Amino acid sequence: MTLAGDSAALAIERAVRAAARSGNRLLSGSTALVSVTDDLARTTLQHALARMGVRAALPGHPADFVFVDTSDAAEFAASDAAADSSLPAVVVALDGGIVSPRGTDPAARIAWAERGMPATAALARELAQGMVGGAAPRVAVSLVLEPKTAAFTLTLAAARCDVAVFSAVSETDPEIARELAKDGRVAVFAPTDExxxxRIKSVDAAHAAAILEWAPDYLIDDGSHLIRLAHTERPDALDWLVGAAEETTSGVRPLLEMVQQGDLRIPVIAVNDARTKTGFDNLIGTGQSCxxxxxxxxDAAGWHAPAQQHRDDGATYAGLHGTRWTVIGYGPVGVGTARFAAALGATVTVVERDPVRALDALHDGFEARxxxxxxxxADVVVSATGVWHTLGRTHFAAMRPGTAVAVAGGIDDELALDELRAAGWTMAPIGSPASALEEWRAPDATAGPYVVAGGGGVNYTAGEGNPIEVMDLSFATQLAALARLMRERPAPGVHALSAAEERLVARAALAARGGSADADPESTRAGGAAQPWPIHRYRTHNIEQ
Structure with a gap:
């Protein structure tokens, strides 16, 4: 199979995306076998995978992903493909063929996610062992409801917790919600139908109120929306809520403001700030999935970069290779977005208010402007700030027609589409009715920028959310936080996970992925000094040790 430069780049981009999408898998940290005959395609694919953190499979060892030339080869390779990890291999052909062992019905998707989260299972077993007598703790989970969250709630139920889950309409897969409700082990406060x-606002408000009325002891929150609801309109919930854990950067920020103003009445563990969460979920998982x-x-909409908008040669989507991306915000999500876009051949420019982070971007090989x-x-603009109205009317007016605008991670109204409406801008879908791309035109304009997925967090509104392996780490970190809340009942305020708790989660994940780390030293000195502090280079007297 021989491919020219541009066609090779597009075939490779589609193959890599398909590999991740077919099983909602994480590429970083995985292994791949590249069995592609064309030298240019093979080298380009290996380079892209390496930039994404994929290791070459060792000879004689199974791989997590196998890349081949043709669909026939994919079927042949799939007969032998397996993995030492919890999930078997996905085989992808550069001609578009794919063999994935994940089933397509809701029950199979949930079971697949559960199978792919061994660290979460290990921490859940420890949590269950730590419960001695008494009533089962009531745990409310407020997260995007898709297969991984469903699997997480079932794992909590298996650990002898009473569990309920809340999810907003825009963040719920109704098929998964129905399947979870049918199982019966988890109370579901989320839409099970379209x-x-x-009715969206009223349905969300009713479900949010209902899960607090369910009287949870502990809350795993996303964006601290339910925590803030309890402190404003549902104060009765604080009578039974022992503590909470917060999943996101955008959720920790208002909690810190509440602490500063003396308004936070429960202990909250900032799971988002743990190294096993931010360094993987925010950076790698969100970067890849977005x-x-x-x-x-x-690709589905047949998009062209702005410079190609007036082509009349019938060409369709040409891929990310050679496009210009602007990533706004260079925190972990922005870093990951820039890294994965660049791995697929995009040229990335970073916009960042913090000069230290802007300097980081330069040293990572990106422009800072x-x-x-x-x-x-820009051909593609991605807001990765988690800040309300990051991009407003003047920003959209500065973009060329056809520029694609998306949100990575995200909060409500990170794109100020309300400003555009108020100023008379109009919106029209691009492509088929099911397309997640919309054109926004200024008054009297004949064309305008395109907004992806309605300006919501693109990975969970236009995709299946973050990959299973990275959510395994996040959920395991949540369980470490939950165990701390149950064990210590800390005072009201925002608390961090300890280094020991981070290491506990990381060791469980390492073991599941076939890795290891040296054992912790039996004793350490404060600050990590190698010698007792009185021993130094310029001493003039012998010192007893």
């Missing part, structure tokens, strides 16, 4: 746009989801949407400079030449 919800009309006129870049791939953006590309999936653009002002917003005005970066937007004017």
């Amino acid at each position: 919800t009309s746009s006129s 870049v791939f989801a953006i590309a999936d949407v653009l 002002s917003m005005a400079d970066a937007l004017a030449t």
Whole structure:
């Protein structure tokens, strides 16, 4: 199979995206066998995978992913493909063929996610062992409801917890919600059918109130929305809520403001800030899932970069290779987004207010420019700030028609589409009715920028959310936080996980992935000094040790 440069780049991009999408898998940290005959395609694929943190499979060892030339070869390779890890291999062909062992029905998708989260299972077993007598703790989970969250709630139920889950309409897969409700082990406060746009706000508000009325002892929150609801409109919930754990950066920020103003009445563990969460979920998982989801949407809509908008040669989507991306915000999510876009051949410019982070971007090989400079030449713009109204009307007006705009991670109204509406901008879908791409035009304009997935967090609105392996780490970290809340009942405030708790989670994940780390030293000195502090280079007297 021989491919020219541009066609090779596009075939490789589609193959890599398909490999991740077929099983909601994480590429970073995995192993791959590249059995591609064309030298250019093989080298390009190996380079892209290496930039994403994929290791070459060792000779004689099974791989997590296998890349081959053709669909026939994929079927042949799949007969022998397996993995030492909890999930078997996915085989992908550069001609579009794919063999994935994951089933497609809701029960199979949940079972697949549960199978792929061994660290979560290990921490759940420890949590169950730590419960001695008494009533089962009531745990409410407020997260995007898709197969991984469903599997997590079932794991909590298996650990002898009473469990309920809440999820907003825009963040719920109704098929998964129905399957979970049918199982009966978890109380589901989320839509199990499609919800009309006129009812979304009322349905979400009713479900949010109902899960607090369910009287949870502990809450695993996302965006601290339920924590803030309890402190404002549902204060009775604070009578039974012992503590909470917060999943996101955008959720920790208002909690810190509540602490500063003396308003936070329960202990909350900032799971988001743990190294086993931020360094993997935010950076790697969100980076991969957002870049791939953006590309999936653009590919399905036949998008062209702005410079190609007036082509009349019938060409369709040409891939990310050679496109110019502007990533706004260079925290962990921005770093991951830039890294994965660049791995697929995009040129990345970073916009960052913090000069230290902007300097980081330069040293990572990206440009660091002002917003005005970066937007004017961008083909794709990604907001990765978690800040309300990051991109407003003046920013959209500065973009070329056809520029694709998306949110990575995200909060409500990170794109100020309300400003556009108020100023008379109009919106129209691009492509088929099911397309997740919309064109926004200024008054009297004939064309405008495109918004991906309605401006919501693109990985969970246009995709299946973060990959299973990275959520395994996040959920295991949540369980470490839950165990701390049950064990210590800390005072009201925002608390961090300890280094020991981070290491506990990391060791469980390492073991599941076939890795290891040296044992912790039996004793350590404060600050980690190698010698007792009185021993130094310029001493003039012998010192007893």
